[in-house]
Amino acid sequence: MAKETKETAPEQQPVNPHLKSKAKRPKRRVGLWTYIISIVVALGIGIGGTYWLIGRSVNQQLANMQQTSTAMKKIQSVYATISQNYYQPVNENKLANGAINGMVNSLGDKFSEYMDKSETESLNDTIDSSFSGIGAQVQKSGSYIQIISPIAGTPAKKVGLKPKDIIKKVNGKSIAGKTLTQAVNLMRGKVGTTVKLTVERAGKPFTVSLKRAKIPVTTVDYKLVGGKKKIGYITVSTFSTNTAKEFKTALKALDKKGAKKLVIDMRGNPGGLMTAALKMASMFLKNGKTIMQVQARDGQAEKYVAGKKYDGGYKETKPTTVLIDGGSASAAEIFSAALHQSAGVKLVGSQSYGKGTVQTVSTFSDKTEMKITVAKWLTPNGTWINKKGLTPTVKANEPSYASLTVLSKVSDLQAGQVNDNIKTLQQYLKAMGDFKGRANGYFGASTTQALKHYQKKAKLTVTGKVDKKTLTKLEVQLAQKISDHDRAYNAAMKLMSK
Template structure:
């Protein structure tokens, strides 16, 4: 093959695909419009790029030079992959990536009903690999990983230089195996190590309930992600709630990292009216493509949305639409802030290029990327909801001074045991707090934080977080419907 044409084909292949990922949302939309004029234009596309981009000759020359003159024989496919990765790297866009055949297959598998891994959505922010949110009841959540945690090492190896999907492939693995993550977390001076046992992560995305308050029935629908069957499940659960005669509805997208555009579109089609677009897609020239619901009349009952820092992508589309179209209330804290559109383009060899091609805007035309969506009523959870994970390799005893002691002090305080100081120094007051906890937990009262004591502390924290009465955001939402 002529090397000049090989390079041209690589460049043209960016523009061919029709499947896409919409800011973490899978969508199907043709990049080129199918009409007669456009078909004629497409026929001459490669010739136009060849004639106008003569600088590609330099790329072809470099390719030939390396292939024919480098001291060692180089695999042709690796050179091509390197060229693509180099071009994408120049963009300095963490969401534009190249996936080889294996990584592309793994990415496709992640859209299935279940997969083996730790169950956490990750992203790259300002060059840092961060967790958007752990999936509900996943190994990641059980291990104490939290939204905005920065992953700095995977199994002892730095993540520096890895793109999103390279990092993801290293974190995922067979059920029963362990991945060790070194985490940098806001509020801690030093990184912490978290071991997560991989397991099957089922994608159960809709949970419903009826909450009762002051004689009212409040429908509750939690959406953990927007997957293939989410809209269908949402419709069925909403119908069931409405048959109960609900006086209001809470839609909970806290910790929801996003999903499929079609899914959130079908859900919004049941909740927001057609007076404004529920989302707008803006291309590089600023042209906007609005998406509308066909609903003419709002629900007879009020709707409140629960959001937090783990609500991203499709969750933000839903929250913004309900707020800006219907005027519904958002309760919680500011969302993650992801508003770009990526479109994956499959290559002939099974590899994939995912390129940022547009951005999405709220109904009022706001771009929330890097900013998030502010709640109507800001409510933070109790401090122990954000408690750090305590994983010990040795006992903590009086007069120690380290990060693990600081974490233990924060946890004990959250449970109401009053350790006194919270600076990481294990003093007499901290020892008394430990003894009190051990006595209540029916553990040997030693005043030392053993592995058994630390595990019991974490179990108690998890139980407190799962107790509905302790969920301040939910309680405020329920009471917001009071007549």
């Protein structure tokens, strides 16, 4: 099954009887391809799935299929007919890539994809956390792109993008029909440049401008909280190359500070390297306890168990709680499920994302790649959480105002107007305790009065009108209120203080 080894990558061969049929020696590629990719847009990160190694080369599979499959003979015939008889010259690589894309797309699986050279490089940058962009994890959703989770401290998080937001346009151009990687590449760019996104949340569209930034390579942060209770609080943003090492460093540092208990925050974590999740989970489990299982289409589930192979002999035994939410996916779910089911750790927060499939990545000699779903991954007790997620032991959902859309157009927030942006403004003011009526989207006397009340309280010029300064301060203060009223964090602290 999956191992940390060099992968023998097959070479792509066009299905054309008029081309040379002799297969070249497969190209070898070094890398830890045992991972869960959540295509983390950075844009960086995107959620894909758990990647697995496959011993057989694509060439051999293709050769066997050509000998036995009527379907493959038909594809070969179509390829030859178009290549030889189309009224204009045909680029054979483009034709082959189109055929491959068509086959992969016919699976109807958003985690299976054929990637060209630039898309492959983008994905590889993601795994090494060496990317710049807006900092959000996304997935394909119908014709558009859906945000799974913004990464803490990134432009996407700062402007208030949320899980389940739908990205419909990039710089004014629709991304309908584009592949996930194509959309990600449009959002990426040089540090400091600006990208404008048209986003839809709960059926309501809005536009945000984000300044691209270098996405932090450090994936683990920690501090001692809880006063005399001495609770170690660790946040893990993604599972990247150095995450397990950073995590172990954090545990040791907190131990030196005298931490007696731990709260590990996996909220908004889109996943990443499966090997990192295995190493980190093993630190909390007794040797021999199951971390996860992987089940192929026609095989028995293979168990991955805790032991020195993963944790190097380092064990953590402090009472622990793990925070999860709808942005916790893939490797974050593997880690959380392992601690919950194999170590009795309580989960606090809201339902996790639910990513439970495994992909394999094949690299071709022209530096393109194909990833397809080949298996399921299961929790220690054999549960498949795909599209369901993990259910927290202690439920603590965010307040309703935490999911409000971003207010970006001052021109839509004028007295006498009626629109959804004004309704959102009223909800902002209501959350701050300044608007007492029903949020109906009409900018009337009650909204003007609420604005005056807010502006006076916020020590702004009292006009009853929305200007950029008022809007900016309102958004910043609401974000601070959401942080101050973090129900899941507070529930975990209460649990650990007992």
